[in-house]
Amino acid sequence: MSYVGPDFDPPQPRRPRRGPLTVALAALVPGALLGWVVYEALDGGGPDRAGSAAPASRTARASSSPSALSASPSASGDHSGGDTGADGKRPTGTPTAAGSGPLKGKVVVIDPGHNPGNFQHAAEINRTVDIGTNRKECDTTGTSTNDGYTEARFTLDLAHRLRTLLQQQGATVKLTHDGDGPAWGPCVDERARIGNEAHADAAISLHADGSAPGNRGFHVILPGSVHAGAADTRGIVGPSHDLGVRVAGKFLRETGEPPSNYLGGGTGYVTRTDLGGLNLSTVPKVFIECGNMRDTKDAALLTSGAWRQKAAQGISEGIVSFLRRS
Template identity: 70%
Template sequence: MVIDPGHNPGNFRHSTDINQLVDIGTNRKECDTTGTETEDGYTEAAFTRDVSQRLRTLLEKEGAKVVLTHEEGERAFGPCIDERARIGNTAKADAVISVHADGSAEGHRGFHVILPGKVTSGGADTTAIVGPSRQLGEHVVAAFARATGSGRANYLGSGTGLDVRTDLGGLNLSTVPKVFVECGNMQDSQDAALLANGDWRQKAALGIAEGLRAFLAP
């Protein structure tokens, strides 16, 4: 199992490095970004690190072998999006979860899961993972809603909590089932209050863990 905490707190101090372009198959894109933050300065990078660590603890208690794409203090910035994909591929992970929070507009509430669309361009070929990634995403959506009580996003996905994209290098370059979980919208005051709450973050980690468990069940 690979957990990918979106962004890195150090990215803010390394704008030149993270702005370097990398190949994502369909085109070239920035190595990484700083991510978003709440109005009072709680960063997406801090949020994703916390939820990812909670998620790892839950999975390891169940006997899973878990790899994080980056550990606290391990590196100054990044890793770049292409390296994040390689880590999951090299591990031959049963599944990869990339933890994020969105930066949409006030009034845009709820969570969603981003699925890889079919890409066959350059070094990217998602043909084999589109189906299983959708299954993973559907399990995570159902479990996340149960565990957190949060609604599916009201601003995309037509109420399904699912969004298919072909512009994300972390998905395009993956050869194993992978999804992004956008746990809520940091730019909405109500969602931001949840994301900043440690008890709610534990529920978020639990929901993701339960979705993974359902996906991997024989």
Template identity: 70%
Template sequence: MSYASPESDPPADRRPRRRLFAVVGGALAVGALAGWLVVEGVGGTGGGTAAPSVSASAGDVRSSARPAPTDPSGSPSASDDHRTGRDATATTASGPLRGKVVVIDPGHNPGNVRHTAEINRQVDIGTGRKECDTTGTATNDGYAEARFTLDLAHRMRTLLQAQGATVKLTQDADRPFGPCIDERARIGNEAKADAVVSLHADGSGTGNRGFHVILPGEVRAGAADTRAIVGPSRELGERIAGNFVRVTGSAPSNYVGDGTGLVTREDLGGLNLSTVPKVFIECGNMRDSKDAALLTSGAWRQKAAQGISEGIVSFLRG
């Protein structure tokens, strides 16, 4: 999700000094992700036991009906051809997440570029009006954010279903464009999701590196009222951030979040209109060559899927 996009106007660009951090006793404080030396990354506010590993090989998420396509790194990918529809909700018979509902929101849609008039339509986000959706960003070599988010969503779905969760996608390239940002929020709300994660990659300037998790701010305006979800969403975001660092080795953003990997926003419709715990994650900057090399690697995307999924598992198990 480029900061040039209407759904994501930039906060002030800051380059803080990196600070040594440690996650001690299962707690993730706001300053705990400054720098990227992690003692333990599976805790959250309120603590709890460490999440079980949700790892799976990249091959586990490939469609058995057709060969997997090749990602830009030249490695087999679990991406665009592994589509069973956004309403695929199969779960395993048992697992620690049995009875839990997770909604994965792959940012943008590969078809948005062919439907600019439709996605430019204004929708109500509570605090104002914004475009229905955007095309998203891409690497300098043309690997689209919309392809990246779908690939990551497929990998996460497999990992979370293996833990017994019911998993729904807001879109699976099974519609011409969208959904709009208000509908994305509504899908999670109507599913009564226990956790929703919106997947993105940034389109910032060269030299801006690292991931950040976007948390909902307290908003009460129009159709938006986030007061009930601010606390649990922060816990979800902290656990995802800690596990993302631990599994991928990626550092928190060096240009937003003051080195914490956490950013609070009150201007995103997907968060403002949510009534269930929800966060966004910008997994890296597609316009920086070093981050782009990670984002286009199938092996790294598997680590990213595992890190995010383990954060969700940790949150849902308490």
């Protein structure tokens, strides 16, 4: 049985028999190809030449501080909503055992926002926990697309894809939850604690927003300076800022998803001091809202397995850039 989805390609039409003209033209191809190779060698062509990435995207990649990010053309997807297995699918490159690649010795904590079972445990997730500045709900159910594809399902799938890519670089990767543990949570304070106790070199919380239709785009949430109660972010504000800038630039380049048109003034960055996952972190950490699930254009991307792989690639490249910084 044939299946068209995020990990399968549709059957290709059978090629017609070649005629004499086709054969004659084929004979000219090697010479033309050789000329192209020579041209490329002389011209210094490379992956960043025009046609590989929009100039605005390259400008955003080079940025070293939060500023407006220019949008690339929107990426298309298969709109399947298919999820990966525990190790993700469609990995790029040759798998590398954790600890034996260029990121050997680096620890990354991935926090898939919410939990697919949260909606069945209202009492547990509604109890409040201390986030330093005040008390807040343990967790929430998250949002979903109009067709019922949940944020929790999205973030867990994206986390699996991202884990695979980072492990290929040799990083040790820990998830705050993996879909096979407790049926709810963990609470936001525990999510921060997992990163702290792992002594993570970088941590990222994955989300998708639930704003009004017409509001679209991604934004990266940076920790503000907090020094109250159990929270003290003063030591991580700087490196978290650096991490967020790198993730935003790479995410934009890989996905083409524009910066948010409803938060952050078009910059793609928002600073907050009301999130326990950031307030209680003692390691560099950011959140990324990958798009708005309630907008039809963004929903079409977020439900695409092919697009989620691009999102994972962009986030991974941002984290790798941060961990390999001089």
